[in-house]
Amino acid sequence: MAANADEAARAEPSLPSGWAGESRARARLGTTLNGKWHLDALLGYGGMAVVYAATHRNGKRAAIKMLHGELRDRPALLTRFRREGYLANRVRHPGAVSVLDDDVSEDGAVYMVMELLDGTSLEDLRLSRGGVLPLDEALDIVDAVLDVLVAAHAQGIVHRDLKPDNVFILRDGQVRVLDFGIAGLREEAQAPKVTLTGAFMGTPGYMAPEQARGLWDLVDAQTDLWAVGATLFTLLSGECLHKGRSLNEELLLAMTQPVPDARTLLPSLSGAMGQWLDRALAFEKDARWPDARTMQLEGRAARQRASSPAPAPEPNARRRPAALAAALLALAALVAAAALVALAAFRRDPSHIDPAPAAAMHQEPTEDAGAPLAQAAPSSPAPPLATEPVPPPLSLPMKPKPRAAAAKLPAPAVGSSTPALPFDPLGSRK
Template sequence: MNDDPQLAHCTARIGTVLRGKWRIDSLIGVGGMAAVYEATHRIGRRCAIKILHPEIAVSKELRARFEQEALAVNQLGHPAAVNVLDIDTSEDGSPFLVMELLDGDSLGKRARGSGGIEERELLRIVSTVLEVLDVAHGLGIVHRDIKPDNLFLTSSGGVKVLDFGIARMKQGGSNVHTRTGAVLGTTPYMSPEQITGGQIDGRTDVFAVGATMFRILTKRHVHEGSTESELLIKMATQHAPALRTVAPSVSPEVCAIVDRALAFDLSCRYPTARAMREDIERVLGAKATPHAPAPVSFRADASSPISVDGPTMVAPAPGQAMQAPMVVPVPPRSAATSPRASSNPPFLIIAVIGSLAVAVCLAAVFFVVRSRAPAEDARESADDETSQEDKASGSARTMATSSTTSTPSTPSTPSTPSTPSTPSTPSTPSTPSSTAAPPPTRRPASDSKYRLLIKDGKYPFCVTSKLKHAYPVRTNDEGVKVCSGTPDGPIPIDGLKAYHPSQLQWQ
């Protein structure tokens, strides 16, 4: 659908009255699901009204997801969550929400302005956002779409978290089902498990908060891609770059917080929004238990300890003072206070020589292990490619000699994404019925246009040449892993070659 007709339809509502009491005064903005207006109640109260697009309102799933926003916000009851005052349906059948009217700008718009967002101001904003998320997670609500444009900065200095429309709720929203292959969220801020259809919990929102901070501090996304499919693959398979490598001017403490929030491995990420907020409050000066990687403490004098994360320390930018000394000052000791040094110089020499010998041995072991790792990785990669080709050729021979055909694959059940398969346990098609043999499932040759994206032995996607398109791997009703949603229909993955994320394209 073109933008102009949609904008014209939304603009045509200006001046009309909803349900005989809400006069539409102006259009604030138009999104993919709804339009937001400034309106005035007949008693003079100003508000914001969010109206679902008519073409979206015909979907029961999307209507339920829109209406659950009011339910989620009502359960929160937090002052930093935008207040929903009423929910109703317009005369043309479009559901709408009546919300408090906010005065200010989104975090994204403020960051794009000339002044930008200072580091400490960003920490203050994120601390409030994490407080809201902590309450939401305690109620079983996961926002799933935290990003700069959904964080609103009011003119009075407050923060509001917007758009709980795609939030996942443990209770009260169980009637909302996700269509097969549907991706809910904004790709540059989505966690790996959210993209690949894994288990979603509060750590998904923690990742999105980290991606938001990364965006504001670096003026770029965690990963960049020329196409949506390429970006999806990068977000699903690649670790986020260390913040200090992209923005050296950011303080080491903030780098440590963002890096942990963006951890690819769930076990390395902040366990809760509260844990991340406590670290931010610690940096801002409040007393809280640290959850970021254990810092190295230096003491410049007897009364001023300075905490600096060793791995994230970088050289200061021109004109920037070091935030912590790299060398611990040691007061000089006289001969009278150092009898050991004056009376046993051979002992010190022996200790120094012994330490050097141990260091040399450890370095030798390190380089030997490191030199062997690439060779082993190369052998493993070669073995994997050989295994994939053997499987493809073996599957082709089986198809040529077998007198029976496999049961056609069907897409997996919409409500439950399947777990990506591993090369070591390929799925086997089910036995056909003895009364009637169904037509065979389409099986492309191993050099066809589809390949399997391999990451840690798993296949989260089937991708096309040059990463033009990516399709999810699903399990059909017979337990066969298939490439779902392709124009050619469900394709069994056991006949496809592996494709590694390090390859940008294949010929």
């Protein structure tokens, strides 16, 4: 689509063949509306209006969107035409085209003054590239459209006619969403007749099932998200999702036929991107993305996953669990062995036994080393051995102490009535 008068003169769009308003539309070129707006060039046309490039008497450039003359006497369409400006300005997002003014010419033509865009429609861009766009470029554009929808839906505005023709790409790559002419407000869902009278609502190839069926109480933000998914499909495949031999057949397909899995239709899509697109194009609303922001963020995440290479498996990765288990068993065995050594050393060390009771079991040797040892009297029973306590856990083994060569028994008590008897190794007493 041409963006200024010079380009428009070189690439003037062709108007519908046999259209009754063609001669009138061309006849307006070079005229001035209300003594203010000079019509410089014909930029395009739509089902409701013709668009001109114009220059204000103060030198400001703008686009003039003028309602077809044969529609000016239809109040519902006139209301819908004017409301486009009110809704577009209500979005309050740079991606929505600003509407500066609306007025009626001296001969009764209703028009709006809009921001003049320098670039091309997404549909023209797609066709100029052979019908398809690279995946990254298409995803960038769709992400920008979703950003506009986040703002529009927050204001209760549902576009209801998203498609490549209604997306505009500026020369610097910025994205604009056009034609809020059939946009609706959620509060009007129960009474949509003002936008339905005498006009077809939407484009079958980009219609969600509920919109194709005319169930306007069900048409909402998720309906727009379906259209975004359908737009992306067209950008990547060069085809519409619903292709029929007539408008009615396309509508019937849109009403009744679920979309096949995205990767069936677009094998080049990654699994993550295919699942993301499948959810946008789900037949049932409950299965779609809940809102534009969620769809936008999940699309970015899927795109990141698709672009990140899978980590290469490390060598001998499968042997790791067995090697780890063997190492743990070896460590456990080492700890157990250290514990046994510590316990054995502890038991060999008599320092933990109370020496006083044990000494009662022995007698002191006499001064003569060769003299026999004396045995304690039978009438004086020996006290019991002290119970060996359970050794506490030790962190280091204790060094065993050497045992005494000969234990000593206490000497007989002074004044004892039982004299000590010498011990006879042959069992006899002297």
